[in-house]
Amino acid sequence: MPMPSHVLALDQGTTSSRAILFQHDGRPAGSAQQEFEQIYPSPGHVEHDVQAIWDTQLATAKQALQSGGVDAADVAAIGITNQRETTLLWDRDTGRPLANAIVWQSRITAPICEQLKSDGLEPTFRDKTGLVLDAYFSGTKIKHLLDTIGGSRARAERGEVLFGTVDSYLIWRLTGGRVHVTDVSNASRTLLFNIHTLDWDDELLSLLDVPRAMLPEVKASSEVYGETDESLFGRPIPIAGCAGDQQAATFGQACFEPGDAKNTYGTGCFLLLNTGDQPVASENGMLTTVGWKVGDEVTYCLEGSVFIAGAVVQWLRDGLGIIGESADVERLAAEVPDTEGVYFVPAFVGLGAPHWDANARGTIIGLTRGTTKAHIARAAVESMAFQTRDVLAAMQKDADVGLGTLKVDGGASANNALMQFQSDLLGVPVRRPVVQETTALGAAYLAGLAVGFWKDRQDIATNWALEQEFTPEAETPDVEGRYADWQRAVDRSRNWVRST
Numbered sequence: 461m462p463m464p465s466h467v468l469a470l471d472q473g474t475t476s477s478r479a480i481l482f483q484h485d486g487r488p489a490g491s492a493q494q495e496f497e498q499i500y501p502s503p504g505h506v507e508h509d510v511q512a513i514w515d516t517q518l519a520t521a522k523q524a525l526q527s528g529g530v531d532a533a534d535v536a537a538i539g540i541t542n543q544r545e546t547t548l549l550w551d552r553d554t555g556r557p558l559a560n561a562i563v564w565q566s567r568i569t570a571p572i573c574e575q576l577k578s579d580g581l582e583p584t585f586r587d588k589t590g591l592v593l594d595a596y597f598s599g600t601k602i603k604h605l606l607d608t609i610g611g612s613r614a615r616a617e618r619g620e621v622l623f624g625t626v627d628s629y630l631i632w633r634l635t636g637g638r639v640h641v642t643d644v645s646n647a648s649r650t651l652l653f654n655i656h657t658l659d660w661d662d663e664l665l666s667l668l669d670v671p672r673a674m675l676p677e678v679k680a681s682s683e684v685y686g687e688t689d690e691s692l693f694g695r696p697i698p699i700a701g702c703a704g705d706q707q708a709a710t711f712g713q714a715c716f717e718p719g720d721a722k723n724t725y726g727t728g729c730f731l732l733l734n735t736g737d738q739p740v741a742s743e744n745g746m747l748t749t750v751g752w753k754v755g756d757e758v759t760y761c762l763e764g765s766v767f768i769a770g771a772v773v774q775w776l777r778d779g780l781g782i783i784g785e786s787a788d789v790e791r792l793a794a795e796v797p798d799t800e801g802v803y804f805v806p807a808f809v810g811l812g813a814p815h816w817d818a819n820a821r822g823t824i825i826g827l828t829r830g831t832t833k834a835h836i837a838r839a840a841v842e843s844m845a846f847q848t849r850d851v852l853a854a855m856q857k858d859a860d861v862g863l864g865t866l867k868v869d870g871g872a873s874a875n876n877a878l879m880q881f882q883s884d885l886l887g888v889p890v891r892r893p894v895v896q897e898t899t900a901l902g903a904a905y906l907a908g909l910a911v912g913f914w915k916d917r918q919d920i921a922t923n924w925a926l927e928q929e930f931t932p933e934a935e936t937p938d939v940e941g942r943y944a945d946w947q948r949a950v951d952r953s954r955n956w957v958r959s960t
Contacts, residue, residue, distance in 0.1 A: 464536035467908045468524065468697070469900035470517055472542045472626050473705065474563065474727040475774070477516035479524035480900040481535075484913065486923035487895060490528020492520040499560060504567035504809055510548055510557035513626060514633055518692065525693070532693040537684075538634070539701030539907030541708035541899050542626035544649045547601035549612065549674075550629065552622050555637060558609050561626075562601040565728075565767060565809045569600035570818040576600075581667060588654045588661055590739055590748025592816050596765065598625060599651030603668045616674040625649070627702050628676045634699060636689035642676040644758065645707040648750035653678070655739055655750055658758065681707070681752040682906040701907030705899045706730040707751050710761060712902030713867045713893065714921040721852075721863055724899065725872035728812070729769030729844055731851045732761045733859055744854035745814030754909060754917075762858055764813040764851025768822075769844045770872045772806040776840055782833040790875050793838035801826040803846075803949035804839035807956075814854040815954065823953035826945075844872060845882040846946040852886060865889045869898040876930075883930040884939055894925040 466489060471478040475498065481490040494516040499507040521538075525531065545564035550557045562568060573593045576582065582593045591597055602623050606613040615621045624632065628642045647653040647660075652670060654661040660675055679685060681703045687696035703711060706724060710732045713722040718736035723729065732751070739748045739760040751759040773789045776782050783789055805811075807820040824836065856863065868890055872878060883890040895901055908914045 464913070465534050466528065466530055467537050467539060467904040467913055468521065468535050469539045469541065469904040469907070470521055470630065471705070471897070471900040471903065472513060472517050472540070472630060474543045474565070477513065477520050478900065479517070479520040480897055480904070481524050481528040481530060482901060482904040486901060486920070488897065490524045490526070490530065492523030492527060494520055506563040506566040506809070507560035508546065508563055510550070510561050510629070513561065513629070517630060522693070532695045532697055535697050536913040537698045537700035537907040537911045538688065539903030539905070540627050540630055540699065541703055541705050541903035542630070542646070544625060544646055544704035544706070545596055545598045545601070546626055547598045547605070548624050548626065548629045549602070549605050549609075550622055552620055552637075555633065558612055558621060559605055562605065564596055566601070567595045567809055567818055569595040569604045572600045572603060573818070576667070584667070585651055585664065588656070588664060589651055590648070590655050590741070591651055592745070592747065593651075594816055595818060596767075596812065597649055597651045599664070599668050599670065602670050606669065613669065613671065617671040619673040621674055622676070623670070623674045624676055627704070631685055631699055631702070634688045634692065635686040639686035640676045641679050641685050643679055643681045643702040644750045644753045645681055645704045646702070647678045649704060655748065655760070680754065682754045682910045684910055698911055699907070700910035701903050701905070703752055703903060703906055706732055706763065707749070707761065708902030708906070709869055709899040710734065710902065711752055711905055712898035712900070713869065714924045715867065716917050716921065719861050722867040722869065722898070723848055725769050725844055725868065725870035725878075727769065727771045729766035729847055731764045731848060731855065733855055733861075735760050735762055735859060740859055742858045744857045745816055746851075746855050746858050747813065752906065754906070762855050764855055766847040766851060767809050767812045768806040769847065770870065771808070772804070772840045772843060773872070775806070775808070776837060782837065786871075789837050789841060790877060792834050793841050794877060795834040796832070796838055799826070799835050799839040799842065800828070800830065801945070802831055802835045802839045803946055804836065804843050805949050805953040806840065806843050807953045811950070811954065813851050815950070817954050819957040820954045821956040823949060825949050825952055841875065841878050842881060845878060845885050846943065848882060849885050849943060863888050865891050867891050867893065869893065869896050879930045880933070883932050885943065887932050890930040891926055892928050892930075894927040896927070
């Protein structure tokens with residue numbers, strides 16, 4: 461019987477579900493993608509239909525196999541990567557969700573976070589989880605759902621209601637409800653997981669009134685969790701890898717050594733720096749997070765999370781209507797040589813790292829009668845680079861390391877003008893790989909390692925190949941002055957929403 465020739469990665473993102481089939485050389489052999497609806501019940505609140513997540517992910521998995529001309533027998537394993545802090549509750553017996561998923565972007569639990577801060581509890585959470593007390597993370601979302609859905613907490617205490625981030629829910633559905641697990645990287649984003657003991661923390665569970673019985677079992681990022689139900693793909697396939705999207709992208713970029721860094725330009729913007737086998741506490745607004753666990757070895761990262769990056773381009777398309785397709789933004793922005801002093805701070809759902817201001821809101825400043833939609837488009841694109849510099853400056857203070865190069869991926873990394881501006885702004889080379897779907901690739905690598913499809917990390921590292929390098933251009937005018945003006949614009953966006 462021939463050995464399986466591919467690994468299937470399921471990449472469940474904020475705006476779409478994707479599936480990519482990878483060969484041993486790390487190149488994609490088939491793929492599919494489906495967008496799904498974003499639900500906005502109130503300003504700053506974002507939800508997803510849980511069934512839509514499952515339906516689109518299963519459909520794309522089947523389509524990817526079909527597009528690659530591959531059946532289940534040719535698939536060595538499935539790896540899963542996911543939008544991380546998005547929170548789902550479902551009935552253990554029926555699988556039905558108790559409510560829409562609360563998306564990581566949602567600010568619905570900001571009042572809970574403010575109360576915990578005023579009670580003096582932020583140091584407790586930070587010391588144990590490496591996170592700040594912010595509505596971004598899952599723990600307060602679980603509390604909100606249990607507080608507002610009648611009888612749900614009692615049912616959760618009896619184990620009748622399950623919590624999971626998207627990875628847990630997908631594994632539960634894929635295995636026909638037989639397996640309820642998560643991995644250390646996703647668990648480390650919940651405000652409930654102690655990154656030092658690598659277990660759920662009873663004190664934090666008590667503070668948020670979350671029953672342990674509803675939580676998934678925490679596993680390594682690379683191990684066989686179970687098999688898919690035979691009815692889904694015609695035969696069982698091992699599910700053998702799992703990591704949150706940003707950790708998966710870091711693994712897919714082969715950032716295996718301390719000091720290696722990558723930036724993903726997706727819906728949000730996420731910069732991760734490998735800090736090795738010890739967590740580094742942040743004094744500058746970064747997050748300390750688990751990168752991955754392979755075997756007994758745990759890798760930690762510092763992370764800077766920007767809430768709105770590529771999503772600002774979606775807003776130009778859907779909210780403002782000045783482009784027809786997201787890809788049109790590069791052409792529109794290129795119609796002008798610069799922004800003529802316009803700055804766009806896309807704080808639609810507050811500001812993430814290093815500011816952590818839930819009350820900030822989007823700001824376009826520097827408008828004149830001469831401002832055109834091209835200036836606004838260019839300012840929107842440049843906001844991704846400016847926010848990345850904000851994060852990197854804070855991160856380097858924490859880790860006390862200089863950055864030699866920055867590896868990049870995600871949809872907006874295809875924008876050459878943005879990557880050049882990013883290099884100019886940081887003063888270091890920016891390196892874009894041939895395979896830019898590194899989030900899915902990282903999930904595939906983790907799954908493939910668990911079943912022997914790839915031998916070891918060196919086997920993976922040899923697959924990384926450079927597509928294009930952008931180096932700082934000496935003639936770029938007044939980079940530091942423009943960055944100073946960006947910081948002034950950020951100041952004007954902050955603390956806009958009045959506390960109630």
